[in-house]
Amino acid sequence: MNAEIDDFYAVIPAGGIGSRLWPLSRADAPKFLHDLTGSGHSLLRDTWDRLLPLTGPDRIAVVTGRAHRAAVEGELPDLTDQNIFLESEPRDSSAAIGLAAAILHRRNPNVVIGSFAADHVIIGPRVFQMAVEQAVATARAGYIVTIGIQPTEPAVGFGYIKRSTDELVVDGAPEATLVEHFVEKPDLETAKAYLAERTYLWNAGMFISRADVLLDQLARTKPELHAGLLELAEVWDDRDRRGPAVDRIWPKLEKIAIDYSVAEPAAEAGRLAVIPGHFDWDDVGDFASLAKLMSRGRPDDFAILGSGARVLTDASSGILVSQTKRVISVVGVRDIVIVDTPDALLVTTKEQAQRVKGVVDALKLTGRGDVL
Amino acid sequence: MNAEIDDFYAVIPAGGIGSRLWPLSRADAPKFLHDLTGSGHSLLRDTWDRLLPLTGPDRIAVVTGRAHRAAVEGELPDLTDQNIFLESEPRDSSAAIGLAAAILHRRNPNVVIGSFAADHVIIGPRVFQMAVEQAVATARAGYIVTIGIQPTEPAVGFGYIKRSTDELVVDGAPEATLVEHFVEKPDLETAKAYLAERTYLWNAGMFISRADVLLDQLARTKPELHAGLLELAEVWDDRDRRGPAVDRIWPKLEKIAIDYSVAEPAAEAGRLAVIPGHFDWDDVGDFASLAKLMSRGRPDDFAILGSGARVLTDASSGILVSQTKRVISVVGVRDIVIVDTPDALLVTTKEQAQRVKGVVDALKLTGRGDVL
Numbered sequence: 001m002n003a004e005i006d007d008f009y010a011v012i013p014a015g016g017i018g019s020r021l022w023p024l025s026r027a028d029a030p031k032f033l034h035d036l037t038g039s040g041h042s043l044l045r046d047t048w049d050r051l052l053p054l055t056g057p058d059r060i061a062v063v064t065g066r067a068h069r070a071a072v073e074g075e076l077p078d079l080t081d082q083n084i085f086l087e088s089e090p091r092d093s094s095a096a097i098g099l100a101a102a103i104l105h106r107r108n109p110n111v112v113i114g115s116f117a118a119d120h121v122i123i124g125p126r127v128f129q130m131a132v133e134q135a136v137a138t139a140r141a142g143y144i145v146t147i148g149i150q151p152t153e154p155a156v157g158f159g160y161i162k163r164s165t166d167e168l169v170v171d172g173a174p175e176a177t178l179v180e181h182f183v184e185k186p187d188l189e190t191a192k193a194y195l196a197e198r199t200y201l202w203n204a205g206m207f208i209s210r211a212d213v214l215l216d217q218l219a220r221t222k223p224e225l226h227a228g229l230l231e232l233a234e235v236w237d238d239r240d241r242r243g244p245a246v247d248r249i250w251p252k253l254e255k256i257a258i259d260y261s262v263a264e265p266a267a268e269a270g271r272l273a274v275i276p277g278h279f280d281w282d283d284v285g286d287f288a289s290l291a292k293l294m295s296r297g298r299p300d301d302f303a304i305l306g307s308g309a310r311v312l313t314d315a316s317s318g319i320l321v322s323q324t325k326r327v328i329s330v331v332g333v334r335d336i337v338i339v340d341t342p343d344a345l346l347v348t349t350k351e352q353a354q355r356v357k358g359v360v361d362a363l364k365l366t367g368r369g370d371v372l
Numbered sequence: 373m374n375a376e377i378d379d380f381y382a383v384i385p386a387g388g389i390g391s392r393l394w395p396l397s398r399a400d401a402p403k404f405l406h407d408l409t410g411s412g413h414s415l416l417r418d419t420w421d422r423l424l425p426l427t428g429p430d431r432i433a434v435v436t437g438r439a440h441r442a443a444v445e446g447e448l449p450d451l452t453d454q455n456i457f458l459e460s461e462p463r464d465s466s467a468a469i470g471l472a473a474a475i476l477h478r479r480n481p482n483v484v485i486g487s488f489a490a491d492h493v494i495i496g497p498r499v500f501q502m503a504v505e506q507a508v509a510t511a512r513a514g515y516i517v518t519i520g521i522q523p524t525e526p527a528v529g530f531g532y533i534k535r536s537t538d539e540l541v542v543d544g545a546p547e548a549t550l551v552e553h554f555v556e557k558p559d560l561e562t563a564k565a566y567l568a569e570r571t572y573l574w575n576a577g578m579f580i581s582r583a584d585v586l587l588d589q590l591a592r593t594k595p596e597l598h599a600g601l602l603e604l605a606e607v608w609d610d611r612d613r614r615g616p617a618v619d620r621i622w623p624k625l626e627k628i629a630i631d632y633s634v635a636e637p638a639a640e641a642g643r644l645a646v647i648p649g650h651f652d653w654d655d656v657g658d659f660a661s662l663a664k665l666m667s668r669g670r671p672d673d674f675a676i677l678g679s680g681a682r683v684l685t686d687a688s689s690g691i692l693v694s695q696t697k698r699v700i701s702v703v704g705v706r707d708i709v710i711v712d713t714p715d716a717l718l719v720t721t722k723e724q725a726q727r728v729k730g731v732v733d734a735l736k737l738t739g740r741g742d743v744l
Contacts, residue, residue: 326716344700347710355703
């Protein structure tokens, strides 16, 4: 049993569309609103449910676009009005998480916040929660903390975190170490070496920190962005002043990932700690990743996501994502990826799934944005 | 320029659904009603247009199911009422062609008939017409005549006709020879030997003969079938008596292909002649065949049939048959076959295309006949 952690606030940035999952993910139906695990819930809702034992329903905030407000509130009926932070346009993760940090810090100067992507898959919520508990304990000690996933294979699709071998003595966080540095997505040879070495973890983009510590790091690295966020936070809880301030300040904020504005500078300064995550995690970044998730342990099977389709397969493997009621027959194809939606169809292979982003770019360029 | 051939009547049996082209071909939209060549016309209409110079519009008859009457008349506005012979149910080609022979013989005892499938593709109509002219000349001399296609590759999907090497001296038919025998679909090794030997032709299922000669052969082989057809022909042009006779006699007629009831027995008896066809011909029996037709000479291309789809391909080859307006993206797949219709989707490969018939059988068995 987890007990709620006092003064810990979870922040869920729900922003990215997930272009590499087109035509399933769309501008008006981004990845976090889909049920990609067959759980019966959206990834966003799964994220909420996973955090709930740590925070209760009143201390989870969601940062999302104005266009997604209704959908987010539909998925999360217990999300309170003061915990939804609406962006007028996407400004990347430093602005999104920094805004939440600034607002929550203003409301409670001692708050510890943790940001968790709205559209990742985690299997083993209890193990996840134990890692967060260690991370919060480490954050209380003044560190910015990330949870790095213990690799289970030489993945080339994720960035890595190199742990220090020196222990970090923090009460309540026996596995905490400092981070030496971050590594961009490696080639296969390098990934194999990382896997063998066991001091490399996958960067899952989870950051836990005291709000004041995070804002302090941001002030050092990106002072203008920091100033803009404080100015917004100052008026945020005044309904009359919030709107005009957002319209004036938000569009000018620098677009930069929090990895670059906070995590890497903190690592360089010896202020970034990491807790290893021993749970199954995936960012479900493309259809190859989704296929792996869906056919867990049985890669030669043909897996189907979506209950409407009437499907008939013969001598085939791969995945079908169906959002229609059509009869779909798949005959004698291997490792295929089929995504069938009312207005768009994608056919590719697991191996070629990373090309899908190029399709989305091409659709934009050729004036077919209506299906994006 | 062809001149019309007096007393020559073309018969087009328009019956088969073309199950191996599901979900393009359906019970209510059989293969012969589709434009598979991008000509802008259905295969049925192409067949009509190819025969027209030989017969004029008044001497082409179509044998089809009652359910297809409206569609056939829509495709062939010049088809006259007395030239459409409606089946109450499918009884195979002996009954269909035999009925036409019996009716046309009753109307004109000297008539020469030629039967040509409604759903084959022929490139080179003038060369086709020259072959028919030789066949008609040979038929007048009392032979049952087939047009065998000069093979261009060691095809294993067609039956073969073994020509006699002895010349047949017929005025107006310099290429006529007798047929030694028919051969069922061979294996690749045998097909290669046939191709090298040059006395084997593809059986394209075209038969030209005096109606009386054809009926005489049928009387010898299948006397009951012959008797039933004569009884039908006797009342056919009496509107009041036709319907009841069809209802009474037609369902009891033996279902047998004309190859077995007429052609093979005639070959054994030395009464079957063959004219070599030097035109490109294909029965478009499955999607592999359609793919070959669509990508003529460029098998690495991605070919699209259907003008409605908005298609985006990347590093792919194969064919897309589209009957929808959806955006379709095909990424990094080779030799793929995609058939996209409003209520059914098929994904297979050229190599596996022959399995499609199995899908249709399975759909029947599993109660999904609504999409057949």
